[in-house]
Amino acid sequence: MEEMRVLLRNSGKIDPRNAKEYIKAGGYEGMKKALSMSGSKIINELHEAGLRGRGGAGFPTWRKLKFAYDADGDIKYIVCNADEGEPGTNKDRILLSTDPCSVFEGMIIAGKAVDSHVGFIYLRAEYSYLVPILEAALESSRSAGCLGKNIMGSGFDFDIKLRLGAGAYVCGEETALFESIEGKRGEPRFRPPFPGIKGLFGKPTVLNNVETLANIAVIFQRGAEWFSKIGTPNSPGTKLFTVCGNVKRRGVFEFPMGVNLKELIYDVCGGMEEGHTLLAVQTGGASGAIINADQIDMTLDIDAVSESGGRLGCGTILVMDDRNCIVDIVRNNLDFFRGESCGKCTPCREGGTRLYQLISKIAEGKGTISDLRTIEDLANTMRLTALCGLGHSTAVPVLSSIRNFYPTYLHHIDKDKCNVCM
Ligand SMILES: Cc1cc2nc3c(=O)[nH]c(=O)nc-3n(C[C@H](O)[C@H](O)[C@H](O)COP(=O)(O)O)c2cc1C
Ligand code: SF4
Secondary structure, eight states, rough: OOOSTTTTTTTTTTTOOHHHHHTTTTTTTTHHHHHOOOHHHHHHHHHHHHOBBBBOOOBHHHHHHHHHHHOOSSSOOEEEEOOOOOOOHHHHHHHHHHOOOHHHHHHHHHHHHHHHOOEEEOOOOOOOGHHHHHHHHHHHHHHSSSEEEEEESSSSOOEEEEOOSSOOGGSSSSSHHHHHHTOOOOOOOOSSSSTTTSSSGGSOEEEHHHHHHHHHHHHHHHHHHOOOOOOOETTSSEEEEEESSBSOOOOEEEEEEEEEEHIIIIISSSSTTTTTTTTEEEEEEGGGGEGGGGGOOOEHHHHHHHHTTTTTTEEEEEEEETTHHHHHHHHHHHHHHHHHHOOOHHHHHHHHHHHHHHHHHTTTTTHHHHHHHHHHHHHHHHHOOOOOOOOHHHHHHHHHHHHHHHHHHHHHHHTOOTTTOO
């Protein structure tokens, strides 16, 4: 199966620091087109393209821009979410390190749409080594007249600033990210008001994932009609998938939305390592659902994965073979989530730790069937009552693994024997 390299078209082919090379490859042409359009026309083009967010929730991008476009405000902001905190995910890093100008281009187009003149890139602390590349790409874009004052003689001003996180997963959540940029402790805010009305520094804000913004540039370079024909009707475009775990060939791959998960694992990634069989797949990173080997004949698009009880999320696919135990994997997930909980709301602060304790009890062969019921109750309570997505997602691997690997849990309870867990 051949990759379709739309977002990765320049990867490894141009110097990411040099805007002139991006321009030579057709870059900033989409921005040029957008600079001659009104805000509402730009938003309409995105509506026709059907682009949905690539950061996790799959929200229609045009709608976000429309909220900020309609909002009153002397200052509006465009924020690029480059926190990429989902365990195992590398796609935004690839885009930023090989073709950062495509992300800047998307930000400028979004800025023109909502009449914003300032953008921020919020980069995760672990990616601080990308700062010199990004600074050089920003400076060369300014020198080429594609960023800063009076872009391409259009009279439109837009500039981009970099901000570094401090290593908290929760700061990828949009409102916690705003708090962090504002210099406060990174905790999610209560909503409403939503960011389109009151976001960064209390101003109307559009926040998008790195990959979403790179797609905006592509849509204006190649046209909404072209874009809307790639992928599936409800999830057009390509998607970057990070495949990690026990496959022969791991990495970031670009395919049209709607690619089949089984083909991705066996045709693209070469299947399982020698002498091992597939046990499970977790789609969407640590916060995604865990499915068993019989369920992998699945279409990877935003709605199809949701309908099967999971989430495509940022497109991370963790493949696990028979050397793993699901109870142990879930214990690991919970250890991550309880550590990253910001502690602001009780269901997540207390529930995450309690879930970890109960799953550990089962992993150690000391659990009972009543513990399993308590785990399900607790996970459902977190799903329904936690303040932000971190608390909601903690429940996803727990509930999906119980649903899809019930005999494995019973085995730990009845036979209290597992070579991996113990
Ligand atoms: C705990 C948590 C962590 C998140 N981390 C990220 C992240 O690292 N990158 C990202 O783009 N979105 C992340 N999100 C989703 C963002 O809140 C937001 O929905 C997304 O960036 C919106 O961009 P999009 O519309 O382009 O997808 C996270 C959400 C939660 C709840
Ligand atoms: S769900 Fe967790 S991370 Fe989110 S606000 Fe509550 S305590 Fe913080």
